[in-house]
């Protein structure tokens with residue numbers, strides 16, 4: 001069983017705690033994807049025809065990609081790699097990028113799993129972390145994704161944030 005991880009190194013803004021590789025300047029996004037697609041073609045024999053069961057878009061913030069950009073990458077994989085009949089295709093997404101229109105486009109492209117960076121439902125903590133979304137957006141995007149047909153969803157929550165006591169943590173989990 002083989003899987004493909006694709007790193008999308010762009011973010012809307014820098015969360016204060018983050019140590020991943022990303023840029024908040026998206027000017028070179030199209031060029032990076034062009035090179036990423038070229039690299040997919042160059043490396044097409046690396047797996048020696050092994051079937052891909054999973055594709056994972058991580059970041060950074062892959063939900064910043066437009067449907068056209070995602071389609072470009074997925075079509076390249078489909079053309080040059082052996083894909084299973086029902087691959088698990090995951091996209092890491094932030095709540096501020098998820099709305100009924102974007103979710104139905106993701107679903108139509110074959111994205112069948114979301115890993116949503118919610119981190120907290122508390123607005124004070126989200127501001128403290130410099131997240132680009134509110135607690136309400138975090139809460140709402142989960143049923144919106146389910147309504148769009150994406151049933152396989154995980155969410156990230158961050159614990160041990162300074163000033164986050166156990167009571168607040170319990171409220172967030174509830």
Ligand code: SF4
Nearest residue numbers: 011014015018059060
């Ligand atoms: S959105 Fe994710 S990758 Fe980007 S800065 Fe925040 S935590 Fe890091």
